[in-house]
Amino acid sequence: MGTRPCKQRRARLTAGALLALQISLIALASHGTAAADSPRPSIAVTAAGAPAAVRPARLRATAVGAYDAGVLAAARRYARSLYRQASAVSTAGRPGGESGRPGGKSAPGQPVRLGHAQATQLLRNAGLRWMSSGGCSNRRVGTCTSLEAVRAATVENVIALKRRSGCPVVVTGGTEVGHAPGRYSHHRGYKLDIELNPCINGYITREHVLDGVRGDGAALYRDEGTVYARESDHWDILFL
Template identity: 50%
Template sequence: MDVRPSWRGLAGIGTAVLISLPMQNDRDPAPPPSPPPTAGPGVQASGEVSLPPLLAGTFIATVKTWDTTAADERIGQARAAGLLLDAGVRWKSTGDCAERRRPYCTSLEAIRYGTLMRTIDLRRDSGCPVTVTGGTETGHADGRYSHGNGYKVDLAHNRCLDTYVTRTYRYWRTRGDGVALYRPPSPDPDPEAGPDARFAVWANEPTHWDVLFR
């Protein structure tokens, strides 16, 4: 049941108060001026509600932050695929499979958490479609910072991503097989020197970007 204030009752109270006040010069005393409205925290004088700057920025930071201390943790196929799906990153296999021992599959089994999350960061930072076409499956070159060790992903070419990479990163050198390499402006100069969150190498291969995230 709705309960509504009785304006007649309120009017009667106001009348009673006025009658009880002392009269001066046969005129009712003028009511005191109303104090200016005070804007409380998060409320503007106009009555509009605004988020405090710190709180407003928290939401963006929460979306883009991940635990870098867990970067070397290896995660399984199901968890990795779920994280990509939640971030809007596609996963594609020419063999429509995820078995790590088959080269025509695209496997995320035992991929580094840091590699996966930096792929997700790329999707958010670039705003481009990102499709993973290669992960930890067999068939890639061996090495410490290799696909098999969870450091690399293959990402399908598209106009948006190609433009983003070539404008954001700088040309570094040409690989022995003629493939152009790009990297951030100030990466760790020596891949063997230790982990550095800024370090990445983008190899512009004919059908995809071969990307080292470390």
């Protein structure tokens, strides 16, 4: 039986509408779900003046690039802060680049000296501890442990000792009063006391040369520029 002309036209319009809807759905899918490894061709928008569609892979690349740039910028800022901190110590002790005031400016022939807070912060950042039997840091009190006016080179060297040995290092004596006087003394920032422990005891006695006994009976070990004196409850270390 033949189909009437009006019914045929209605069927063609319905099929055309379904086809248009299918094309629209395909266009939307190509924007949101196209795989990066098999990109579909860009679908141009037919509206006048509208730009061509952007592939999802390109959108993802743009987003990842922006994220990576942010991460790299943060990493660079962190690295610069670490570099500035390390530079404060690593330049210590160089001729013509030292100072006689805590955390002070350079003055030829004088050692760079740090304030107590500055020195203890450097120790903490490097994994060392600071301890005071009196729970204080006043340089004028013998029961305190102070690093006020310590040489930056001394702090640098005790940090290097911790890194070489891999041992825990706890500073128990600094520039406070009560130590023996002298040109290369605690008070002048050349010496530190550190707590005894089996790890650091073994490292010093194994890796350094036994070099006699001090007047007070302390065994002396030394390497180039450093003398370790084994006292009853701590190591008394001279960093030259």
